Amino acid sequence: xxxxxxxxxxxVEPEGNIGVHFIATKSASSETNRRGAMSIxxxxxxxADSDIDQEVYNYLKEExx
Amino acid sequence: MNKVIELCVSGxxxxxxxxxxxxxxxxxxxxIAVFPWVKKEQYLSISTPTxxxxxxxxxxxxxxxxxxxxxxxxxxxxxxxxxxxxxxAKSYIRAYYKYDGDSPSWLPSGCTLMFYTExxxxxxxxxxxxxxxxSDFYFSGDPATVxxxxxxxxxxxxxxxxxxxxxxxxxxxxxxxxxxDESNVGSGWVAVYNFLNDGS
Numbered sequence: 001x002x003x004x005x006x007x008x009x010x011x012v013e014p015e016g017n018i019g020v021h022f023i024a025t026k027s028a029s030s031e032t033n034r035r036g037a038m039s040i041x042x043x044x045x046x047x048a049d050s051d052i053d054q055e056v057y058n059y060l061k062e063e064x065x
Numbered sequence: 066m067n068k069v070i071e072l073c074v075s076g077x078x079x080x081x082x083x084x085x086x087x088x089x090x091x092x093x094x095x096x097i098a099v100f101p102w103v104k105k106e107q108y109l110s111i112s113t114p115t116x117x118x119x120x121x122x123x124x125x126x127x128x129x130x131x132x133x134x135x136x137x138x139x140x141x142x143x144x145x146x147x148x149x150x151x152x153x154a155k156s157y158i159r160a161y162y163k164y165d166g167d168s169p170s171w172l173p174s175g176c177t178l179m180f181y182t183e184x185x186x187x188x189x190x191x192x193x194x195x196x197x198x199x200s201d202f203y204f205s206g207d208p209a210t211v212x213x214x215x216x217x218x219x220x221x222x223x224x225x226x227x228x229x230x231x232x233x234x235x236x237x238x239x240x241x242x243x244x245x246d247e248s249n250v251g252s253g254w255v256a257v258y259n260f261l262n263d264g265s
Contacts, residue, residue: 002137002158003188025136027129029106037132057189065102 004065005056013045020044022056024064040064070110070251072244073229074220080115082126084250096125099154103127110251114151118239119199119231122152126159134160143180143257148196155191157184163261164202171230171237173214176206179258199233205255215240222246227254 005024013019021043028038046055067089071082083089092113093105109130114123127147129137134145137158144161164178172178180203186192208226212219215237220226222244229241245252 001186001188004137025133027107027133035107035109035130037130037136039136053188061102061189 003053003057005060007052007056008041010052012048016048017045018048018050018052020046020052020056024056024060026065070245070249072222073112073115073241074244075115075118075239075241078116078118080112080126082110082112082251084110084128092125095151096127096149099151100149100156103149108147117150119233120150120193120195122150125149125151129158143261148184150193153191153193155193156187157192157196158187159184159201161203163258169202171232172204173206173210175210176204176228177258178202178204179254199231199238201229201231203227203229203254205258211240217242220244222252224248225252225255227252 004026005022007020007022009021011019021041023039023041025037025039027035029035044056044059046052067083067087069081070084073080073082088105088108088111092111093103095114096111097103107129108127110128112126114125116122117124127149129145129147131144134142138145138160141162142160143163146159147156148159149156160183161180162182164181168178182201184196184200205227208221211217211228217240220242223246225245227243229243230237231239
């Protein structure tokens with residue numbers, strides 16, 4: 001299975017949530033109409049009992065994917 | 066009329082592929098009706114729907130940019146394409162790799178097996194589990210030899226003809242004839258293979 005993101009680091013936040021650093025990549029078109037890869041690095045705070053992959057995917061799928 | 070870069074014939078089924086700015090909006094309209102998350106600007110090419118003999122539904126194929134393929138599959142990837150199953154609304158990615166093994170027994174003599182594929186599930190997207198039961202292999206060879214070996218009708222492009230087989234276990238489930246009437250972005254399989262093989 002492939003994922004359109006990679007979790008690069010997780011940290012426990014002071015209040016107990018999980019901080020998730022991740023990189024996501026997708027195909028995109030440039031101003032010259034050339035197709036290529038576009039990546040973002042981002043941080044997401046999720047509850048300690050959550051499925052981290054699912055939370056990241058849910059975050060990305062609305063606007064990014 | 067949009068320019069076709071490739072005609073693929075598999076028995077009674079066929080598909081045409083369009084690349085870059087020649088990708089027809091009508092095909093994306095069909096695709097987005099089933100897969101609302103599809104964005105035209107993410108793909109290099111799109112095919113017309115064609116019946117898949119194993120999955121038993123129509124498939125539309127869209128190629129992804131090489132840079133994206135590398136992120137997903139690593140530096141050894143040759144190409145990747147997203148396969149959209151129009152009946153079930155499932156999808157998967159086909160990853161293409163250079164073939165380095167011995168010639169398999171099903172390959173006609175004198176032919177060169179260039180690429181093999183893996184069908185891969187994507188996180189968060191419905192996947193047709195039957196896609197794990199088969200692999201596709203792509204090769205070049207003398208058209209008359211290939212047609213005779215697989216009992217195919219004579220179908221050839223004016224520029225070149227290349228071939229694919231779909232193998233499920235020890236069985237060849239279909240043979241595909243890829244016809245190119247001119248040199249274009251789709252017809253360069255042999256050049257890609259030679260470059261990957263020995264840098265020539």
